[in-house]
Amino acid sequence: MGTTIFAEMSALALATGSVNLGQGFPDTDGPAEIAEAAAAAILEGRGNQYPPGPGIPELRHAVSAHQKRFYGLEVDPDTEVLVTAGATEGIAAALLALLEPGDEAIAFEPYYDSYAACVAMAGGTRVPVTLRPPGFRPDLDALRAAITPRARLILLNSPHNPTGAVFSREELTEIAAVACEHDLLVVSDEVYEHLVFEGEHVPVASLPGMRERTVTISSAAKTFSFTGWKIGWVTGTPELVAAVRTVKQFLTYVTGGPFQYAVAQALALPDAYFASLSAGLRGKRDLLCAGLAEAGFEVYRPAGTYFVTTDIRPLGESDGMEFCAALPARAGVVAIPSAVFYDDVAAGSSQVRFAFCKKEQVLREALTRLAALARA
Ligand SMILES: Cc1ncc(COP(=O)(O)O)c(C=O)c1O
Numbered sequence: 001m002g003t004t005i006f007a008e009m010s011a012l013a014l015a016t017g018s019v020n021l022g023q024g025f026p027d028t029d030g031p032a033e034i035a036e037a038a039a040a041a042i043l044e045g046r047g048n049q050y051p052p053g054p055g056i057p058e059l060r061h062a063v064s065a066h067q068k069r070f071y072g073l074e075v076d077p078d079t080e081v082l083v084t085a086g087a088t089e090g091i092a093a094a095l096l097a098l099l100e101p102g103d104e105a106i107a108f109e110p111y112y113d114s115y116a117a118c119v120a121m122a123g124g125t126r127v128p129v130t131l132r133p134p135g136f137r138p139d140l141d142a143l144r145a146a147i148t149p150r151a152r153l154i155l156l157n158s159p160h161n162p163t164g165a166v167f168s169r170e171e172l173t174e175i176a177a178v179a180c181e182h183d184l185l186v187v188s189d190e191v192y193e194h195l196v197f198e199g200e201h202v203p204v205a206s207l208p209g210m211r212e213r214t215v216t217i218s219s220a221a222k223t224f225s226f227t228g229w230k231i232g233w234v235t236g237t238p239e240l241v242a243a244v245r246t247v248k249q250f251l252t253y254v255t256g257g258p259f260q261y262a263v264a265q266a267l268a269l270p271d272a273y274f275a276s277l278s279a280g281l282r283g284k285r286d287l288l289c290a291g292l293a294e295a296g297f298e299v300y301r302p303a304g305t306y307f308v309t310t311d312i313r314p315l316g317e318s319d320g321m322e323f324c325a326a327l328p329a330r331a332g333v334v335a336i337p338s339a340v341f342y343d344d345v346a347a348g349s350s351q352v353r354f355a356f357c358k359k360e361q362v363l364r365e366a367l368t369r370l371a372a373l374a375r376a
Helices: 002-016 032-043 057-071 086-098 113-121 140-146 169-181 238-251 257-267 271-294 320-331 360-375
Strands: 081-085 104-109 125-130 151-157 185-189 214-219 231-235 298-300 307-311 351-355
Touching: 002 320, 032 257, 057 081, 057 231, 057 257, 081 086, 081 238, 086 113, 086 151, 086 185, 086 214, 086 231, 086 238, 104 113, 113 125, 125 140, 140 169, 151 169, 169 185, 214 238, 231 238, 231 257, 271 298, 271 307, 271 360, 320 351, 320 360
Parallel strands: 104 125, 104 151, 151 185, 185 214
Antiparallel strands: 081 231, 214 231, 298 307, 307 351
């Protein structure tokens, strides 16, 4: 099933009338006022022609203000921000810019599937460091052991998809110390920065010695529930951002002009918006986790993101790929086998990921269907 598993499983969900808890997209759009801002920009002729290569100034200023407001980070909107076609393009452009053929990129697995593809496109080699249940905490000894003279960068993702782990300030400080000691760059994918239920999101760039060696990536997709708009951003030093921009120029050049105006407005939404986003998802997490446990899964409760990883062995199952392939017919639910996120497939073979960014009644329907599994 490989890298197209999300699309394949979504198609399977449609074909079988299953509840789709596979792909990570919300089934409710983001704020109406932000959608209206995008529509107004189109109708008023703002952004309908190629916007500036680095992104419109309004959005670059809004990203800068966001980093200051939430993390106290100073980011120059003119030289230290680049708007990208979602975080996906930010990741691709960063890895293509920073990796030379033969360079090693260390990433904590299980990992988001674009990482392996982009490291490969850059001619690099991925070096996985495995996060293990129940906590999926980063193993610092394993990280140190993974570093060779070819190591160029650490690819970080916290809050972490698919496990929902949120790396603590202490863990990130230790990872940062390793990066400094070995003179490694860090590419930090922070798309779930506002989806944190326990602990805090700490941008690795805010830690001592990290500002000059970190490329931070985020996007509007998860924070504002507009995954189709594909507006992301990269922040970092002028040198790092220029390197990423040079690649981005030949990937898409620019993207989503009118949406950039709307996202600039979204980033300035009041604190209450961000608080209610995570509070709403926390409730859904609790609902899905409780129901999955009741249905017989081992549940690894996530501290962030909108995914929960489970283990199917208590159900008498062991192969997540087979389990997920059969689940639509057996129970009318679609989930993702976590094995697709691992190089060490055995480490994740019995893990299955469910998304909870869905309406409450959709989650309840899925749980009713899954409860039948335990009884079967
Ligand atoms: C960890 C991670 N990074 C990046 C992305 C992609 O973000 P975007 O839609 O902004 O390209 C996703 C989407 O699922 C993700 O889970």
